[in-house]
Amino acid sequence: MKFFVDTADVKEIRELNDLGLLDGVTTNPSLVAKSGRSILEVTKEICDIVSGPVSAEVTALDYDGMMKEAAVLSKIADNICIKVPLTLDGLKACKALTSDGRKVNVTLCFSATQALLAAKAGATFISPFIGRIDDMGVNGMELIAEIRTIYDNYDFRTEILAASIRTVNHVKEAALIGADVATVPPATLKALVKHPLTDKGLDAFLADWAKTGQKIA
Numbered sequence: 001m002k003f004f005v006d007t008a009d010v011k012e013i014r015e016l017n018d019l020g021l022l023d024g025v026t027t028n029p030s031l032v033a034k035s036g037r038s039i040l041e042v043t044k045e046i047c048d049i050v051s052g053p054v055s056a057e058v059t060a061l062d063y064d065g066m067m068k069e070a071a072v073l074s075k076i077a078d079n080i081c082i083k084v085p086l087t088l089d090g091l092k093a094c095k096a097l098t099s100d101g102r103k104v105n106v107t108l109c110f111s112a113t114q115a116l117l118a119a120k121a122g123a124t125f126i127s128p129f130i131g132r133i134d135d136m137g138v139n140g141m142e143l144i145a146e147i148r149t150i151y152d153n154y155d156f157r158t159e160i161l162a163a164s165i166r167t168v169n170h171v172k173e174a175a176l177i178g179a180d181v182a183t184v185p186p187a188t189l190k191a192l193v194k195h196p197l198t199d200k201g202l203d204a205f206l207a208d209w210a211k212t213g214q215k216i217a
Ligand code: E4P
Pocket: 006, 026, 027, 028, 107, 127, 129, 131, 132, 163, 164, 165, 183
């Protein structure tokens, strides 16, 4: 499973990238707004840090507008992945952009049939929003399972990018189902390493080691 980080916070991205944990980055208009920076400037800085795909989202709602914005965003760096919404215009833009060799992430997916359309439009990634579905009182993970089945049935190459991840358990379940990628907020990504028995075991080993008075280096 590939790990993308879901943020436009350059400090967090640099830290996770230095750990060797990042395969890519996803941003969205809300995350860019939260960063308080210009989309072009912050996205360029992210692309300079991470070599994998960096999703930058269009904000136009019509096909022509999306294509104009995609042209500007594409110039930022070679690893830009254009993010388009799951609308008819978004799918049309997806088809045009991927036919032209661009990577496209189709976002705001909440149903298996939407994911089917995105695959048919040649999407590089489909982003089902797990947490937001859970918020509606429905198990978002079932959507990941449905999309996995459909994509496998027809051998679609579109990668399932589990998005709106809120918990460590979301990451585990998405991995068990076979999502190709999880895009995870920085704090949740770091929380994946935590286990109380790891901490307890380490404390015990170090206490015993201190009694020996030895040093390795
Ligand atoms: C994905 O690309 C989105 O940026 C993100 O996962 C949305 O998550 P949220 O529902 O926590 O805003």
